[in-house]
Amino acid sequence: MSEGNDGITRRKFIRVAGASGVSSALYLYGGCRGVATRPGKGGRSAANGKKVIIIGIDGMDPRLCEKLMAAGELGNFARMRDAGGYHRLGSSIPPQSPVAWANFITGAGPGVHGIFDFIHRNPERQCAPYYAAAETIPALDGWEVGEHKIPLAFWPFNHQPAETVLRREGTPFWDYLDEAGIPAWFYDIPSNYPPSPSRYGHVCCLSGLGVPDLLGSYGTYQHFSEKTIVDRNEAGGLRKPLVFRNNVAKAKLIGPDNIYLQKPTATTVEFIIYRHPSEPTARIEFQDQTVVLKEGEWSDWCKVDFELQMPPFLPNESVSGICRFYLQEVHPDLTLYVTPINIDPSDPGGQKITEPANFITRLSDKLGLFYTTGFQEDHKALANRIFTDEEFRQQADYVLKERLNLLDYALEHYDDGVLFFYFSSTDLQAHMFWWDSDEKHPVRSADDAKKYANVISDLYKKMDNTVGNIARQYGDEATILVLSDHGFCNFRRQFNLNTWLRDNGYLNPPNAKSLLDPRRGRLVDWSRTKAYGMGLNGLYLNLAGREREGIVRSGERDALLNEIREKLLAVRDPADGRPVIVQVDRADQAYSGPNVFKAPDLIVGYHRGYRASWATTLGDLSKEVLSDNDSAWSADHCMATSQLPGVIFSNRAILRQNPSLVDLAPTILQEFGVEPPGTMTGGSLFTSAVTAGAG
Amino acid sequence: MEAVNWLLINGANAVLWLWGLVKSLLVGIFSALDTVLNPVLSPVLALLNPICTTIGDAVYAVLDLLPVWLGLTILSALMGIVMLVAFRYVSNQAAIGRAKDDIKANLLALKLYKDELRVTFQAQGRLLWAVLRLQRYILTPVLVMLVPMLLCLTQMGIRHQWRPLHPGEQTLIRMRLAQDAGNPIQVQLEPNAGVVTEVGAVPGGGELVWRIRGGEPGRHTLRFNTAGQVIEKELVVGTDFQRVSAARVGPNWTGQLFHPAERRLPGSGPVRSIEIVYPGVDSWIYGANWWVLYFFVISMGAALLLKPLFRVRF
Structure with a gap:
C-alpha cells in the first residue's frame, strides 16, 4: 500500500544520511508542532456541556427491530419508541454503506459528496473501476538508483510521493462544529479515509469503513x-x-x-x-x-x-x-x-487513519492493539470456506468485544460536544447469517439457517443493552441518536446486469464474456455497445464524448435511458414470475450537485431477495441473467432504497415526517445552535417537516 | 548522475563488507576470550552470586519500606557516594590534579595567545597530552570499580527489570536443551499451585516451550522431571515489587552474571537454561531499561554534588 509520506523528505534524508544536531532538533520541533491539543478534557468547550451522542449501527433492519420490540426483547429501544423517538429512516440511493454514510456526513446526497457506489469507473479509461471513496496515487517521480526509485520530496527535486486521498467531497458537518469550537469525537466513522483534517483542532476522528490493511x-x-x-x-x-x-x-x-x-x-x-x-x-x-x-x-x-x-x-x-x-x-x-x-x-508510521495523526497511538496506549481495517469481520474467510460458520461467529464476537472496549474508552474521554460511535458487526454478520424466510438457504441446512439467524437477533439485543447503558448513564443530559444506514434482507437470486444488457442487444457482441478481463473470454466490442453495468447498482451509457470509446450521442440519451428503464422494471424471475427490479432512478433526476457527472446514468434498485450478481459488479458476464446466489454471503442491502430503510431511535420525540439520513447533519448542527448550510438538503428531526428526497 | 549512483552503491557495499568483516573478527575474538574466561569466571560467579543476592535482599528489605522510586533514588545516590569515596582512594589524586591543572593552563594559553601560532600549536599539543594522561589516571579506578559495580547493577536488575507474573497472567517458559539431549526428550512439569499449564511443552529448535498462567501468589519452585533428573526453577507470582529471576542458566559466566539469583544448572545435564518470560516493570523511572538511566543520572549527580565535600578530583 502506498501512503502519504512514502517519499523521502529533506528532513528524513538529512537524518538518514548522517544528521547533524541541528537537523535533528528541527525534526523534533516539526514533530512536536504536529501534536495538536484537543478539546474535551480540561477547560470549558464552546458546547457548554451540551451533549449529542450518535451510535451508528450499520445495517440495523427496521423489520427485525420492530419484531423484536414487539416480542419485548429490545426493551431500551422500545422505551425510545414509546416516547416517540423511533422512525424508519430513509437511506441513500443506492442503499450502500459508503454512499449512505457520506449522506449522513454531509447532510446531502451523492450529487454533493460524489460517492454513488462502492465502485466507480473512469470513463477516460473507458470503464476502468476504482474504489469510490479513496484513491492511492503512486509516486510520480523519484531518484532512480540501482533497483530503487526514491522520491525526494524537497527542493530542488520536489518529487511527488505516493499519496492516498479521500475522494468523498462536500463539507462534513463536523467542520461547522470545528469552526464553532464545539468538540467532536468520531470512532470508526465510515467514508472518511484518510480522515479529513480538522482546521481548528476541535475534532478527533478514527476512520472506519474504507481503511485498508497493510497490503x-x-x-x-x-x-x-x-x-x-x-x-x-x-x-x-x-x-x-x-x-x-x-x-x-x-x-x-x-x-x-x-x-x-x-x-x-x-x-x-x-x-x-x-x-x-x-x-x-x-x-x-x-x-x-x-x-x-x-x-x-x-x-x-x-x-x-x-x-x-x-x-x-x-x-x-x-x-x-x-x-x-x-x-x-x-x-x-x-x-x-x-x-x-x-x-x-x-x-x-506513514499510514494516517486518525485525525489528529497521534490520536491512534493515544488509543493504543490505553487499549493495546486492535483491528484497524474498515472490514473487521473476516466475511471473505467464511465465503471462501476457510472458516466454518462457528469460526466466523467467534471471530466476529471478538471484533465486537474490541469495539465495546473502544466505546468504553470513548465514553470515558467524553465531556461534551458530539460523540459518534460506529458498529460494523450488525452489517457484516448479517451478510453472512441473516435469513428471514422458509426458503432454502444457499449453503446452510434449515436448522443451521435458523440457528445462525438467531445470532443476528442476539446482536440486536447486545446493541439494545449498549444503548440502554448509555441512556442510563446520560439520561436527559444528552441527546441520543441511534441510526442505521439501511436495512437488510435475503440475497437469494443474483442478476447479471451486463448479461441482461447483452441479451437485450445493448452490449455486444452476443458472445461477449467480460468488459475488462480477457482471461474470461471474448471482450466487449465498445463500438457496438450502448450500455454497461459497473458496481453494485450502476448502469452507464457508453456515451460519446464521455467514455473513451463512447458511441451513444447525447441526442439519443434520454430515449435510450427511458427505454432501458422500462425494460428493467418489466424483468420477471422465470423461476416464479416475481419482479426482480422495483426502482430504476435516473441520475439527472435523483441527484443534484456538482458531482452528478460522476454518477451512473441509471441506478438499478432490486427487489428484496435479488441483487446484482457477483460477476457483473466488475464487468463479467455469465450464461444466465438470473441465477441462485450460492455464496455464504446470503443477505444484502444493495437493492432498492424504498425496500431497505434503516432505523432512527432517539431519547427525544422525532417530529419530522419521513426522516432520512440527510436529516442527521442538520439535526446535530441545530442542537448546538449552528445554522445548517444551504448545501444540506435535510432538516432537524426534532421539528415537524418532510424531507424532500433521500438522494 | 550514473557515476554518482555507482559510487554511492559500490562505496556503501564496500563499507558494509568491511563492517561485516570487523564484526566477524570481533565475534571471533570475544568467542575465544569467552572460552578462556568461562572456566575461571563461572565458578567464581557461582560463589559470589549467592553472597551478593543475600546482600541485595537485605538492602531491599530496608528499601521496600519506601516507595520504589524513592528507594531507587536513595540507593543510586548512596552508590554514587560510595563510588566517589572509592575513586578517591583507588585513583592517583595528585596525578589527576596535575593533569587537570595542565588542561586549565593550556586552555588559558589558547585564549591568551591566540595570535601566536607557535604557542597555540604547543598549547594544543599539551592539552591533548594532558587529556590522555587524565584518561589513563581515570581508567585504573574505573577498571577496579567495574566488577563490584556490575555485581551491584545485576542485583538491581533482577528487581527493576522484570516484575512477578500476575495471577492469571499468561506467559511462556522456555527450556533450552543441550545439543546431545536426545530427541525426543520427555520433560514433565510437576503440578504446582503457582502455575496453570495451558499448553504443555512444544518441542523444536533445540528447546521446549510451555504456555502457562500465573496461579497463586507467592515464590514457587517449579520442578521439571527429565530422564530421572529433577531440575528446579523459581517462579514468582504476585502484584508487588519483588526480586525476580528470569532465567536459571548453566555454567556460562555471562548468563550467571545477569541472572545471579539462582544456582547454576549442572553442565553435564540435558538442560542448558530455563527462562520464564516475565513482563518488564512498567515505570519510566524505576521500570525496565529506564532504571539504569535513572541510576546513572542520580549516582553521577550525587557524586558531582558531593565532590568538593569529599575533596575528590576527576
Whole structure:
C-alpha cells in the first residue's frame, strides 16, 4: 500500500544520511508542532456541556427491530419508541454503506459528496473501476538508483510521493462544529479515509469503513495448510502450502509492497512452525516472538515488522503491522489462519487513519492493539470456506468485544460536544447469517439457517443493552441518536446486469464474456455497445464524448435511458414470475450537485431477495441473467432504497415526517445552535417537516 | 548522475563488507576470550552470586519500606557516594590534579595567545597530552570499580527489570536443551499451585516451550522431571515489587552474571537454561531499561554534588 509520506523528505534524508544536531532538533520541533491539543478534557468547550451522542449501527433492519420490540426483547429501544423517538429512516440511493454514510456526513446526497457506489469507473479509461471513496496515487517521480526509485520530496527535486486521498467531497458537518469550537469525537466513522483534517483542532476522528490493511486491500487473510498444494490468490485471501520435515515447517507472511523499488515487490517475514509430534499443539516463531497455541485457539495480536529494503547507503525502512494467528488444525494436516495484516495502531508510521495523526497511538496506549481495517469481520474467510460458520461467529464476537472496549474508552474521554460511535458487526454478520424466510438457504441446512439467524437477533439485543447503558448513564443530559444506514434482507437470486444488457442487444457482441478481463473470454466490442453495468447498482451509457470509446450521442440519451428503464422494471424471475427490479432512478433526476457527472446514468434498485450478481459488479458476464446466489454471503442491502430503510431511535420525540439520513447533519448542527448550510438538503428531526428526497 | 549512483552503491557495499568483516573478527575474538574466561569466571560467579543476592535482599528489605522510586533514588545516590569515596582512594589524586591543572593552563594559553601560532600549536599539543594522561589516571579506578559495580547493577536488575507474573497472567517458559539431549526428550512439569499449564511443552529448535498462567501468589519452585533428573526453577507470582529471576542458566559466566539469583544448572545435564518470560516493570523511572538511566543520572549527580565535600578530583 502506498501512503502519504512514502517519499523521502529533506528532513528524513538529512537524518538518514548522517544528521547533524541541528537537523535533528528541527525534526523534533516539526514533530512536536504536529501534536495538536484537543478539546474535551480540561477547560470549558464552546458546547457548554451540551451533549449529542450518535451510535451508528450499520445495517440495523427496521423489520427485525420492530419484531423484536414487539416480542419485548429490545426493551431500551422500545422505551425510545414509546416516547416517540423511533422512525424508519430513509437511506441513500443506492442503499450502500459508503454512499449512505457520506449522506449522513454531509447532510446531502451523492450529487454533493460524489460517492454513488462502492465502485466507480473512469470513463477516460473507458470503464476502468476504482474504489469510490479513496484513491492511492503512486509516486510520480523519484531518484532512480540501482533497483530503487526514491522520491525526494524537497527542493530542488520536489518529487511527488505516493499519496492516498479521500475522494468523498462536500463539507462534513463536523467542520461547522470545528469552526464553532464545539468538540467532536468520531470512532470508526465510515467514508472518511484518510480522515479529513480538522482546521481548528476541535475534532478527533478514527476512520472506519474504507481503511485498508497493510497490503492495500480491504482485508487479505493468509491461510497456510498442508492440504494446500500450490499458492492460490483468491478473492480476499492467499492460500499457501506448508511442508513439514521433522515437524518443522517454514513459511512467509506476505506484507506490503516495497514501494521504493522500481518494480515494487511484496515484503515478507519468515516464520517457523514447530508442531508437537503427538499433541494438538504448535509453536510459531518469528522476529524474536513466540506464539504457543492449541488446536482451535487464537493468539493475541502480534506485531510484525516488514522491512523495506533501501539502497545500501541508506538504512532500511520498516512498516509495522499487526495480526492474529488461529491454529485451525494440527494433525494430520496443520492448518493456520492469519488475519489480514492490520495497520499497527501503536506505530502506524506513514499510514494516517486518525485525525489528529497521534490520536491512534493515544488509543493504543490505553487499549493495546486492535483491528484497524474498515472490514473487521473476516466475511471473505467464511465465503471462501476457510472458516466454518462457528469460526466466523467467534471471530466476529471478538471484533465486537474490541469495539465495546473502544466505546468504553470513548465514553470515558467524553465531556461534551458530539460523540459518534460506529458498529460494523450488525452489517457484516448479517451478510453472512441473516435469513428471514422458509426458503432454502444457499449453503446452510434449515436448522443451521435458523440457528445462525438467531445470532443476528442476539446482536440486536447486545446493541439494545449498549444503548440502554448509555441512556442510563446520560439520561436527559444528552441527546441520543441511534441510526442505521439501511436495512437488510435475503440475497437469494443474483442478476447479471451486463448479461441482461447483452441479451437485450445493448452490449455486444452476443458472445461477449467480460468488459475488462480477457482471461474470461471474448471482450466487449465498445463500438457496438450502448450500455454497461459497473458496481453494485450502476448502469452507464457508453456515451460519446464521455467514455473513451463512447458511441451513444447525447441526442439519443434520454430515449435510450427511458427505454432501458422500462425494460428493467418489466424483468420477471422465470423461476416464479416475481419482479426482480422495483426502482430504476435516473441520475439527472435523483441527484443534484456538482458531482452528478460522476454518477451512473441509471441506478438499478432490486427487489428484496435479488441483487446484482457477483460477476457483473466488475464487468463479467455469465450464461444466465438470473441465477441462485450460492455464496455464504446470503443477505444484502444493495437493492432498492424504498425496500431497505434503516432505523432512527432517539431519547427525544422525532417530529419530522419521513426522516432520512440527510436529516442527521442538520439535526446535530441545530442542537448546538449552528445554522445548517444551504448545501444540506435535510432538516432537524426534532421539528415537524418532510424531507424532500433521500438522494 | 550514473557515476554518482555507482559510487554511492559500490562505496556503501564496500563499507558494509568491511563492517561485516570487523564484526566477524570481533565475534571471533570475544568467542575465544569467552572460552578462556568461562572456566575461571563461572565458578567464581557461582560463589559470589549467592553472597551478593543475600546482600541485595537485605538492602531491599530496608528499601521496600519506601516507595520504589524513592528507594531507587536513595540507593543510586548512596552508590554514587560510595563510588566517589572509592575513586578517591583507588585513583592517583595528585596525578589527576596535575593533569587537570595542565588542561586549565593550556586552555588559558589558547585564549591568551591566540595570535601566536607557535604557542597555540604547543598549547594544543599539551592539552591533548594532558587529556590522555587524565584518561589513563581515570581508567585504573574505573577498571577496579567495574566488577563490584556490575555485581551491584545485576542485583538491581533482577528487581527493576522484570516484575512477578500476575495471577492469571499468561506467559511462556522456555527450556533450552543441550545439543546431545536426545530427541525426543520427555520433560514433565510437576503440578504446582503457582502455575496453570495451558499448553504443555512444544518441542523444536533445540528447546521446549510451555504456555502457562500465573496461579497463586507467592515464590514457587517449579520442578521439571527429565530422564530421572529433577531440575528446579523459581517462579514468582504476585502484584508487588519483588526480586525476580528470569532465567536459571548453566555454567556460562555471562548468563550467571545477569541472572545471579539462582544456582547454576549442572553442565553435564540435558538442560542448558530455563527462562520464564516475565513482563518488564512498567515505570519510566524505576521500570525496565529506564532504571539504569535513572541510576546513572542520580549516582553521577550525587557524586558531582558531593565532590568538593569529599575533596575528590576527576
